[in-house]
Amino acid sequence: MHMPSDLDARIAELSTADVSDALDRLGLAGQCSAVHGIKSGWRVSGRAFTIRYGPVGVAGGTVGDFIDDVSPGDVVVIDNRGRTDVTVWGDLLTTTAHRNQVAGTVISGVCRDSARSLELDYPIFSCGVWMRTGKDRVCVQEIGGTVDVGGVSVDAGDHIVADNDGVVAIPASHAEAVVSVAEEIKAAEERIRQALAEGGSLREARTAVGYHTLQTAR
Structure with missing residues (x-):
């Protein structure tokens, strides 16, 4: 168990x-x-x-x-x-x-x-x-x-x-690393949603958090 x-x-x-x-x-x-x-x-x-x-x-x-x-x-x-x-x-x-x-x-x-x-x-x-x-x-x-x-x-x-x-x-065996990265990505996308709710543009919000490389291998 x-x-x-x-x-x-x-x-x-x-x-x-x-x-x-x-x-x-x-x-x-x-x-x-x-x-x-x-x-x-x-x-x-x-x-x-x-x-x-x-x-x-x-x-x-x-x-x-x-x-x-x-x-x-x-x-x-x-x-x-x-x-x-x-x-x-x-x-x-x-x-x-x-x-x-x-x-x-x-x-x-x-x-x-x-x-x-x-x-x-x-x-x-x-x-x-x-x-x-x-x-x-x-x-x-x-x-x-x-x-x-x-x-x-x-x-x-x-x-x-x-x-x-x-x-x-x-x-x-990789759970801690996966969860830490997933939480980072989730938080970044939440910041984008917040910026949109405040009237910002999607392009600017994505750029601010590096959206296009969030899942890219490092």
């Missing part, structure tokens, strides 16, 4: 755009492509609890026995190889995760029973929605290892941020 820290609290104040620009400046990959909220308006941050799926073997397989091991505040991060033909998340997992105060779920793949997620307001970010069960089609290959989500390697314990713009992963 990851105890919330000051760093976790700071990350909770950042948008995916803030984090993405910081990752760019630091030369880190973390923007997970093709994964979005199944409803707009959700905002999630937390540590990654990782699960990797693969094709089912002769003995068959299950799709959700891990859920009782996920700590409150964590984000379930599932790698189903981006498959959109079978689901690895549904009603019972959503109900359990919501009850256990899991922060949300990110899936490189699809989910089903989306009505339950909407009813409970439980955040799911996935490649889409599809009804076909993964039971006897896929099985858990590893829990707590490195997974791939939208072309990004995510380790257990990495920081996840998800909102209307998608999902980003912050490597735990």
Whole structure:
């Protein structure tokens, strides 16, 4: 279980755009492509609890026995190889995760029973929605290892941020640096917004804070 820290609290104040620009400046990959909220308006941050799926073997397989091991505040991060033909998340997992105060779920793949997620307001970010069960089609290959989500390697314990713009992963080993840069960028853009509110021009406001190089590698 990851105890919330000051760093976790700071990350909770950042948008995916803030984090993405910081990752760019630091030369880190973390923007997970093709994964979005199944409803707009959700905002999630937390540590990654990782699960990797693969094709089912002769003995068959299950799709959700891990859920009782996920700590409150964590984000379930599932790698189903981006498959959109079978689901690895549904009603019972959503109900359990919501009850256990899991922060949300990110899936490189699809989910089903989306009505339950909407009813409970439980955040799911996935490649889409599809009804076909993964039971006897896929099985858990590893829990707590490195997974791939939208072309990004995510380790257990990495920081996840998800909102209307998608999902980003912050490597735990670089979290302090990423957050510091993201906060700097966020503050600079807030100064631009303030200048605009006071009637200034966008060009002058951007020039004053060096806007065009905020995310440039240094």
